[in-house]
Amino acid sequence: MGATYIHCGAERHLGRESMGMVMQRALPACAEELRARYAGAVQTVYLDPPFNTGKRFEMKARIGEKGYRTGSPTLSLPAYEDLWPDREAYLAMMRETLTLARDLLKKEGTLFLHIDCRMHAHMRLLMDEVFGEHNFLNEIIWSYQSGGRARTYFPRKHDVILFYAKSRAYYFNLRAVPIARSEARSNHMKRGVDADGRTYRSIVSAGKEYRYYDDEPTYPGDVWDDVSHLQQKDPQRTGYDTQKPVRLLERIVACATQEGDLVCDLFAGSGTTAVAAANLGRRFLCVDQNPLAVAVMGKRLSQTAAGRPMGVCFDVEAPCGADDCTVEAEVFPAITSYTVRLIGFDSPKARRAGIEGLDAVDQWYAGFVQGDAFRSCAASVRTVGTPALKPALEMPVCGGEPCIMIVDIWGNRRFYLPKRRY
Ligand SMILES: C[S@@+](CC[C@H](N)C(=O)[O-])C[C@H]1O[C@@H](n2cnc3c(N)ncnc32)[C@H](O)[C@@H]1O
Structure with a gap:
């Protein structure tokens, strides 16, 4: 199951x-x-x-x-x-x-x-x-x-x-x-060094000298x-x-x-x-x-x-109704944390596109359901630096039912209660 x-x-x-x-x-x-x-x-x-x-x-x-x-x-x-x-x-x-x-x-x-x-x-x-x-x-x-x-x-x-x-x-x-002072744009100006040894570029306009010091920022x-x-x-x-x-x-x-x-x-x-x-x-x-x-x-x-630290709130219209995917996931308790494991994912839509199993999963999150809201505590997302999904996520024991969210390659979010191993 x-x-x-x-x-x-x-x-x-x-x-x-x-x-x-x-x-x-x-x-x-x-x-x-x-x-x-x-x-x-x-x-x-x-x-x-x-x-x-x-x-x-x-x-x-x-x-x-x-x-x-x-x-x-x-x-x-x-x-x-x-x-x-x-x-x-x-x-x-x-x-x-x-x-x-x-x-x-x-x-x-x-x-x-x-x-x-x-x-x-x-x-x-x-x-x-x-x-x-x-x-x-x-x-x-x-x-x-x-x-x-x-x-x-x-x-x-x-x-x-x-x-x-x-x-x-x-x-x-x-x-x-x-921004950095651009060499190219000030090369029509005269270069100079003041009494303190600071280098500058200068331009004279209407008899007045304007100095632009190299160590001062420009905007x-x-x-x-x-x-x-x-x-x-x-x-x-x-x-x-x-x-x-x-x-x-x-x-x-x-x-x-x-x-x-x-x-x-x-x-x-x-x-x-x-x-x-x-x-x-x-x-x-x-x-x-x-x-x-x-x-x-x-x-x-x-x-x-x-x-x-998961400081972002997502307000998303998640799909309702029946789901045609199959997910294998389980949760193990410890004293202060849960370990949640994602074992398998099968999506008919992905299979039709020639994509098998967990390859159709782009991100997964472990957290809790509270009311109708999912609160995420730990995440595994595929990136060029981290191409493989983590098989297990640790999350603290706090209020609510342990739950996982799966985001597939189409951006669909689905929520599942993992099988309890306790
Ligand atoms: C030009 S892109 C924005 C790109 C963005 N600045 C970035 O750096 O990735 C425009 C975005 O507007 C969204 N969009 C278009 N019409 C919209 C609508 N009526 N309501 C909400 N979002 C819309 C599209 O889904 C698309 O992601």
């Missing part, structure tokens, strides 16, 4: 729950729920919405231990569709989302809207409408080298990030994002060309199409928030905003409609400082 399938409405990790929240929800249907829970609580919102590209995006998932060890086999899984009946439908969705984002912000709050040349002009006008023209702060150009090589027009090598405040009382700290302007796009082999890559670099989000989070502030991303994808927020000691609220995105976020967060 295998482990018993149970239905859980939500999954919650033990620990500092306030560190972060990941919600699997579709906009704009969840707008009222988010307003009821978070209106006026968010310090900054970053939005990287679909760009109205007319494309279907995918995730390249590595399969099983061999897939993570050698890069093959992989499976292309549908991530999300950026298809709209017409431009009006896209703009209507964006108007509702921007209005929601404005309502979630504190009066000191700001919003960064990431967009490209397709919808940029429309978004600038829409932002003026929703946030007010007087609250416009910057049109940041994120310039990069990667991408296609057009021949019939200049290759498109930048995205635009529109930066708006909710009110004139907004918080912004440029000093929090120093980014509104053209960001020092943050590269993720290269094919970048270790940050999760396989999720349209993933943005953590460095880009760290710059945004660092200048727009302070430690402990709440950062929100309503199109969270692979969870780059959550990772940046966690790295910088900010709390996060991340929303995405796609179970695969939530699964990728779970995995990334379990590897950050915030995720390690």
Whole structure:
């Protein structure tokens, strides 16, 4: 007999729950729920919405231990569709989302809207409408080298990030994002050494000398060309199409928030905003409609400082009803801990795709059920660094029934009560 399938409405990790929240929800249907829970609580919102590209995006998932060890086999899984009946439908969705984002912000709050040349002009006008023209702060150009090589027009090598405040009382700290002084950009200046031996570059303008010391930090302007796009082999890559670099989000989070502030991303994808927020000691609220995105976020967060003590809460619409998978799992008690072992997994869907047994499992967690919530205490997730799943997890003896959560390669979460060996 295998482990018993149970239905859980939500999954919650033990620990500092306030560190972060990941919600699997579709906009704009969840707008009222988010307003009821978070209106006026968010310090900054970053939005990287679909760009109205007319494309279907995918995730390249590595399969099983061999897939993570050698890069093959992989499976292309549908991530999300950026298809709209017409431009009006896209703009209507964006108007509702921007209005929601404005309502979630504190009066000191700001919003960064990431967009490209397709919808940029429309978004600038829409932002003026929703946030007010007087609250416009910057049109940041994120310039990069990667991408296609057009021949019939200049290759498109930048995205635009529109930066708006909710009110004139907004918080912004440029000093929090120093960058290295670029040799290339200051080589038109005269080099000098002052009486204390400090080297500087100088320029004379309107009869006045301006000195820029080499040992003083400089700060980014509104053209960001020092943050590269993720290269094919970048270790940050999760396989999720349209993933943005953590460095880009760290710059945004660092200048727009302070430690402990709440950062929100309503199109969270692979969870780059959550990772940046966690790295910088900010709390996060991340929303995405796609179970695969939530699964990728779970995995990334379990590897950050915030995720390690399981300080993240996942609010996910888990499937209800009957389950057609078979799971072999058992739990052994000790005095202060349980050992939970995952022995086998069989999924008809995986078998149809040629994937056998535990190769279809991408992550598993041991924890408790309390009411309809799963509280995770220990995790094993496949990564390039740890391709094999741990066969056993240790968890403390505390309230609730020992339970495991299995996340398959499609991002589906299932909960089972392991067979008791006591
Ligand atoms: C461009 S991607 C975000 C990528 C992300 N910044 C990252 O670094 O991985 C857009 C995301 O929006 C999600 N999405 C699209 N429409 C949505 C909707 N109506 N509600 C919630 N999420 C949506 C998609 O599932 C996708 O993951």
